[in-house]
Amino acid sequence: MGVVNVTPDSFSDGGLHLDPVKAVTAARRMLEEGAAIVDVGGESTRPGSEGVSLDEELSRVVPVLEQLQGLPVSIDTAKADVAQRALDLGAELVNDVTALRGDGRMAEVVAGSGAYVCLMHMQGEPRTMQLEPAYDDVVSEVAGFLEARLRFAVDAGIAEDRICLDPGIGFGKTVAQNFELVRRLDALTSLGRPVLIGFSRKSSLGRVLGDTTAKTGSLSASVAAAVAAYERGATILRVHDVREHVEALTVAAAVAG
Ligand code: HH2
Numbered sequence: 001m002g003v004v005n006v007t008p009d010s011f012s013d014g015g016l017h018l019d020p021v022k023a024v025t026a027a028r029r030m031l032e033e034g035a036a037i038v039d040v041g042g043e044s045t046r047p048g049s050e051g052v053s054l055d056e057e058l059s060r061v062v063p064v065l066e067q068l069q070g071l072p073v074s075i076d077t078a079k080a081d082v083a084q085r086a087l088d089l090g091a092e093l094v095n096d097v098t099a100l101r102g103d104g105r106m107a108e109v110v111a112g113s114g115a116y117v118c119l120m121h122m123q124g125e126p127r128t129m130q131l132e133p134a135y136d137d138v139v140s141e142v143a144g145f146l147e148a149r150l151r152f153a154v155d156a157g158i159a160e161d162r163i164c165l166d167p168g169i170g171f172g173k174t175v176a177q178n179f180e181l182v183r184r185l186d187a188l189t190s191l192g193r194p195v196l197i198g199f200s201r202k203s204s205l206g207r208v209l210g211d212t213t214a215k216t217g218s219l220s221a222s223v224a225a226a227v228a229a230y231e232r233g234a235t236i237l238r239v240h241d242v243r244e245h246v247e248a249l250t251v252a253a254a255v256a257g
Contacts, residue, residue, distance in 0.1 A: 001074065001238040002030030002038045003200065006060040008158050010080045011046035012216045013240060020063040027068055034246035035085040039238060040064055040086070041076030045171070045254060047130040057082050057160045058146035070137040074118075078102035097122055097171065099149040100156070111157035113135040118164045118196055118236075119149045123172025130172065138177040139184045141169045147191055164236060175204040182225065185232035198238035200245075223248045229254070 004027045008015045017023035018129020027038040042060035043052045052060075057079060065073065065086055074093035075086035080103040082092045085107070093116040100107045100119065110117045119140045123133055135141045146165045154160050166189060167181040178199070181188075188195050199205065205225060217225075219241050226237045226245050230252055239245040 001196070002035035002242045003198075003238060003240045004030070004038050004040045004064070005044065006042050006064055007044045008047070009049065010044045011203075014044065014046060016239065018060070018074075019165045020067065023064045024067040026075075027064070030073060030242040034244040035242045036236075037072040037074050038068070039076050039093075039095055040068070040091075041095075042082070043077065045126045045172070047126060049126045051126070054079055054081055058085060061086065062089070065091065075115075078106070080083065080105035084109050084113075087115055089201075090158070092116055093118065096120070099146075100153060101149075107153060107156035107246050108116040110153075110162075114137075114159070114162070115164045116164070117153065117158060118151060118166055119146060120166040120196075121168040121171065122190075126171075127214055133164035133174055133177065135177065137171065138180055139187045142181060143187045143191065150191065150193065151167045159192070164194040164196050165191060166198065169197060169199045170202045175207045175246065178202070179208070182229050182232060182234075185229065185234060189233035194235045195233060196238060197226070197229040197234040199229065200202065200239040200241070218256060219244060227252045 004017055004023050005013050006017055006023045010020050017026050030038050040061055042057040073091045074095050075091045076095040077083050078096055078098045094110050095118040097120045104159045153163055165237045169178050201216045203214050205221035206214025227248055
C-alpha cells in the first residue's frame with residue numbers, strides 16, 4: 001500500500017503532494033512500481049495534530065480521487081462523508097484510524113458500499129496520544145481491541161472477509177511497544193484477518209538508532225521493519241517508498257518460498 005498524503009503537515013512527506021497534480025503523479029508512479037493499492041489521505045494524524053474540517057479534507061482529496069478513478073485506491077479518513085465521496089469515486093478500501101469509532105455513520109457507509117475496511121488500534125487521539133502511552137500488556141490489549149472492533153464491524157453489516165486489522169504503529173505507543181507488536185504479531189494474525197503494518201518512516205525507527213528526538217525514520221530502517229513484519233505474517237505493508245519495499249519484500253518472499 002503506497003501512501004499519498006495530500007496534506008501540508010504529514011510527519012514525513014507534508015506538503016510534497018498537496019498539489020493534486022503531484023499527488024496523482026506520485027500515486028500512478030507507486031502503482032507502476034508495484035503497489036497493489038494507493039492510500040489517499042487529506043488529514044494528518046501525526047502526534048500533536050488537531051485535525052481538519054470536512055470541507056478542507058474534501059477539497060484536498062476529491063481532485064486527486066477524480067484523477068485516479070479506475071485505479072486501486074484506499075481512502076485514509078475517519079469521516080463518513082469523506083469515505084462516501086471517495087467510494088462514489090471508486091475507492092475500494094476505507095482506512096479508518098479510529099476503527100469506526102470516530103464517526104457514528106462510518107460503519108453504515110462501509111457496510112452499504114461493500115468496500116473493504118482497515119480497522120486500526122489507537123490509544124487516545126492524535127493530539128495527545130504520545131504523551132503517556134500506558135498498557136499492562138500492549139499486545140493482548142491491542143489484540144482484544146481489534147477483536148472487539150472486528151465483531152462490531154461484522155454486527156454492523158460489514159462482511160468479515162472485507163476487513164483487515166492494524167495495530168497502529170506509533171498511535172499511542174512507545175518505541176519498545178511498537179517493536180513488541182511486530183515481534184509478537186502472531187497474536188494479531190491469529191484473529192484470522194489480514195494484518196496491515198504501517199512502520200514506514202516512523203519516529204521509532206530513528207529512535208532505535210539512537211536519536212532520542214527523531215521525528216522520522218530512514219528508508220533502510222523502514223524496509224527492515226516491513227520485512228520483519230512480513231516474516232511474522234503481515235500481508236499489507238503501508239509504505240511511502242514503494243519501489244524499495246517491493247524489491248525487499250519480493251526477495252523476502254523468494255526466501256520464504
Ligand atoms: N499511519 C499513518 C496514517 N494512517 N493508517 C493505517 N492503517 N496504519 C498506519 O500505521 C497509519 C495510517 C501515519 O503516517 P502518514 O500517513 O505518513 O502521516 P500523517 O498521519 O502525518 O499524514
